[in-house]
Amino acid sequence: MKTFDYIKANSLDEAGAILAASANGAIHSGGTDLMGCLRDRIWMEDVDVVVSVASIEELKHIRKDGDALKIGAMTTLADIAASALVKESCRMLAQAAQATASPQLRNVGTIAGNICQENRCWYYRYSYRIGGIIECIRKGGKKCLAVGGDHRYHSIFGAVNRCVAVNPSDTAPALVAADATIATTKRNISAREFFTGENGKSSTVLEKGEIVKEISVPLSGDGVRSAFKKVALRKSIDFAIISCAAQIALSGGRVENATICLGGVHVNPRPMDEAAGVLKGEALSDELIECAANVALEGAKPLKGNRYKVQIAKAIILDTLSDCIL
């Protein structure tokens, strides 16, 4: 690993100032993704300073505030998964946090780091120690190695900026389905607008020195049920091949509102609005759910080596929606 300077920030202002003054500073929350990126030296430009915000206490909270659930950026996934408040007001988020990585990683991994993590395309992450760095399109280069190579875990909904790496975050689809808002040191960004594939070395629209402060999830009323499901090779540790978060609001036996978001199928978490639209105004039935799952995958454009993911995507939508009804 290339060395760097390390500074523990006591406040976000301090962290922001250090980042702004640095050539290529990196924010450290739990560090569970950042350490891998630094160890493998996957980025074209070396990081000169690591600014740790992990010990800023004001950023570790889960509380109800008016009509929203507020989660501080440094709240760990373990705390979110165990929180009675999160389980009660946004079950899919607690389930997504619980499904992430392993107990040790959830103990330090934070919600901010989870949504800001780098993609896991194995060409993109090809380690310096074994012959990297690979300067693919996502890093400003000319070629995508995945399209002609092994893309079994890549996008089934086409490319963004010619990159087909999927966003690996488990909490991202839950935050999109919950219509959460992400507050940074500069602005509020809706979860739907937060992710991007076009930003060089990042998965988000954040600018240099911009830090995630808090996540705000609208509180759902009575009759709202949500669920998160994940398909991975192993139950623990592994990233999702595909994940799904869905929320359904029922009123008088009919669907008043629904959101569905898939993870692991596209460069960004993929809201399935047309599929959700199929459910609206209807009474839920197995046939209706099946119809929604088919509609969701109608526009799929799998690559040669990942057609299997289309079937998994349909199955996981069925499974997630069924869990919302129970």
Add this chain to the structure above:
Amino acid sequence: MSANEKVLSLTVNGEPKKLLVKPHWMLSRVLREELHHTGTKEACGEGACGACTVLIGDKAVLSCMTLALEAEGKCVETIEGLMSGKNPHPIQEAWLEEFGAQCGFCSPGMIMSAKALLLRNPNPTVGEVREAMAGNICVCSNYEHIEAAVLSAARKMRGEGA
């Protein structure tokens, strides 16, 4: 002190330590190479196997994914901290009795994950044991014995004998 070395103060197995570290050193490296606590293993080096698990406070964490400087001011416990004098800890006893180790490489990390579980939940169900140990891989696939050892350790620590 070379340009980018920093002073790290932390407590390891109850003993205060103060040493110079490079900012990019991981806690696993400091434990093994600077403090010579080689019980903590580093196997995959990418956070995916659990062999390097130690406790920071009462939480199980991966020392190969933790910058040493992140442990500033914290209490770290490693497998070396478990014995009291010459007596093994009940989890270590259970590991011997239930054949928790085959090759033994995963045992230090497994045992630290077990300790973290039993600190917060003295009476875990089988499901809770599996969930708590899910970040630790045993290449010998000795999982049944490991599960039995954790359950036995829990009984011992509750004073119920094995």
